[in-house]
Amino acid sequence: MIRHIVFWKLKAEAEGASAKENGQKMVDAFHNLEGKIPGLVSIESGLNFGKGVLGNGDLDYDIALDTTFRTKAALDFYQAHPEHQAIVSFVKKVVTERRAVDFEF
Numbered sequence: 001m002i003r004h005i006v007f008w009k010l011k012a013e014a015e016g017a018s019a020k021e022n023g024q025k026m027v028d029a030f031h032n033l034e035g036k037i038p039g040l041v042s043i044e045s046g047l048n049f050g051k052g053v054l055g056n057g058d059l060d061y062d063i064a065l066d067t068t069f070r071t072k073a074a075l076d077f078y079q080a081h082p083e084h085q086a087i088v089s090f091v092k093k094v095v096t097e098r099r100a101v102d103f104e105f
Helices: 019-031 072-080 082-094
Strands: 001-010 040-047 061-069 096-105
Touching: 001 019, 001 072, 019 040, 019 061, 019 082, 061 072, 072 082, 082 096
Parallel strands: none
Antiparallel strands: 001 061, 001 096, 040 061
16 A cells, blocks of 8 residues: 655745635645545645644745655556646645645555
């Protein structure tokens, strides 16, 4: 199994919306991928309710994504999938930083 975890810092305002609004759009978009991409076992995403742009911590990130895949090939398929790429297009417009880790377990 493969775990893919991503954290983002959001711009205070982008695309005519606040960080909180854009963060919620991201969360909703990621959750809408559930059941649509073969090999994607689980997907969870959420807003950091106490830190970052949404709260008060400079070192904290605003949103997290935690996904599990059956294989590395399934992760690669997800990364290239058109529905994921549509989210990536939006994300690039509303974030300032991204950190990710992929590991096998």
